[in-house]
Amino acid sequence: MNTSDTKNKILDTAERLFARQGIGATSLRAIVREAGLNVAAIHYHFGSREALVLEVFNRRLKPINQQRVARLEEMEQTRSPAIPLNDLVRAFLEPVFSYFYDQPPQVRGLMARLHTEPDVTRPVLQQYHEILQRFQGAFLNAAPWLTPEQVRYRMSFMIGSMGIMLSGRHPAFCGKNGARLKPEQLFEEVIQYNTAGLSAGAPKK
Amino acid sequence: MNTSDTKNKILDTAERLFARQGIGATSLRAIVREAGLNVAAIHYHFGSREALVLEVFNRRLKPINQQRVARLEEMEQTRSPAIPLNDLVRAFLEPVFSYFYDQPPQVRGLMARLHTEPDVTRPVLQQYHEILQRFQGAFLNAAPWLTPEQVRYRMSFMIGSMGIMLSGRHPAFCGKNGARLKPEQLFEEVIQYNTAGLSAGAPKK
DNA sequence: AAATAATTTAAACACTTGTTTGAAATAAGT
DNA sequence: ACTTATTTCAAACAAGTGTTTAAATTATTT
Structure with missing residues (x-):
């Protein structure tokens, strides 16, 4: 071996x-x-134990975040100057989602932990600080009626709802016989929900 | 003693x-x-250890959930038949919020854990299953264009974003010098965000 | 004041934790 | 084939885990 x-x-x-x-x-x-x-x-x-934990994390997070920036950069070049909010939400969430549903259950479980366990999420978010900042800038461009603080908070709400989606915690309060949406439908729900949330307060045109 | x-x-x-x-x-x-x-x-x-953990949890959760049902029942009697989505979101989130900001830091920290740590949130949500179901019914009344499954999922998104708010995880990706919203403003952000999310796809009137 | 009940305590139980050590076993290079 | 490296292994280390026991200390009641 x-x-x-x-x-x-x-x-x-x-x-x-x-x-x-x-x-x-x-x-x-x-x-x-x-x-x-x-x-x-x-x-x-x-x-050490800690080094192992970190390597387990980054093996999954690296490709996802690379895809995120790739999608963002591509849009920034082709679709200038302002990218629609909906597309930004998609660029941020879709890499997680597609990776998520291509992988066996244990990988899904890990990714859920990465986005929900407080003592894990904190360092994870810090490590990908630059990526989050780039998206923050793009979101601010797309929603100029918001302050930077508002954008940051709304992004954190988006991350929170994504964590819940990944962890499949929803069945916890609807019992086992509750109907479940298909992965693609569920993802569309998340996109819709967060696009609407991020658009809240937009001036009517 | x-x-x-x-x-x-x-x-x-x-x-x-x-x-x-x-x-x-x-x-x-x-x-x-x-x-x-x-x-x-x-x-x-x-x-036992487990019994202690449970009592630590319920000491905080009980009063909050009592207030939630109280507010829901009051609205169901006075404002029949359909309660606006925004008021429902408020009835669900405000008891947590007001309790949260009346308490010392350690209580806030605990409540954040209650709503983020996966292995904690699961049993917590199961224990307050009936309350969640009542709110689900009310949400379905207020948003008849959604299926029950959609309502459940959107409620879980709302819970997820609330958890993020409680855990104060937002500073993790904006550094220490990032401006922070005042509690009341932050809460209004959460309300707005989730009301918009829950309203997504509503027929135009 | 004496007797009963409730509470606190030190000590031990059996077991698990991350990490280190030095000797075996295997692989690679000459 | 012989000698280096690399990789594996059992064993031990010191410290920590939840839980139980029985004796000592308080409070309460009679």
Whole structure:
């Protein structure tokens, strides 16, 4: 078994357990037990528990955020000067969404945690600070009747509702027999909801 | 020191630590250390760690949810038959908000956790299942162009954005020098945002 | 004041935590 | 084939986990 094989096995297993039981509630020993490895293997390949956690996170977040900026930059060049709010919301949410539904359940679970667990979301958002700032600028262009503070807060509301969508927490209060929207419909709901929210207070034309 | 004094001391200290470090990351020993008590005191007064956690939660959630139903019932009697969406959003969010800003920081921190930590939010939402269902009915009345599923999902988006607001996670991506809205303004933002989101797709009149 | 009940305490229980160590096992390079 | 590197492993480390027990201390009642 070469070095990247065991490294990936650790990453995959950690990801699965993080998704299932939470990050803080998952011990290194639980990970190696399920991966059929030794506890020391984690420290050999990653250095510490914290470093492992970070690598589990960024393996998923990096491609998503790259796609976000790619879409934003493409729109900024073609559709100048102002990009419609709806398109901005799409550029921000769709990379998460498409990645989300292409991946097995454990990846979905992890991504839900990334966007809901407070002690995880905080550093995650800080790490992608520049991307958030670029989107803030674009949103401000698209909604000039808002102050920068309002834009920031509304973006955080959008992120909050996205977290809820990812975590599938909705069934928690409608029981098991409650009908569920199909992924594409659910996503359209999120887009509509947040576009309307971000547009609130817009001057009538 | 009579029995309710120590019980409250445990509740208060637990609440403060839960808010600061998270529920799962707070040990019973950390609680009693700060409260100047013995570990066994917790088991004597509460029975188990889980029972303590539950009592910490419900001490705050009960009055809030009582106020929610009170406001809903009052509106259902006076303003029949259909209650405007904006008033429903207010009836749902305002009890949390007013309670939130009347309390010291540790209570705010706890309430943020209650509405963001996945493994906490799930049982919390299940426990207040009936209240959520009543609001769902009212929302469906106020927005008859939506399906029950849409209403449920949009309510969950609203809860998600509320959680973000409570957790004050917004500064995480605007740095420390970013301007912050005053509590009342912030609350009006949340109301506006979610009213617009819930109204999305409404037939023009 | 004596007896009963309620509360607090130190100590132990069995078990889990992240991290480190040094010796085995495997792979790569010469 | 022999010698380096790299990777794995069992074992131990010190500290922390929720829970229980039985004795000591308070409060309350008779």
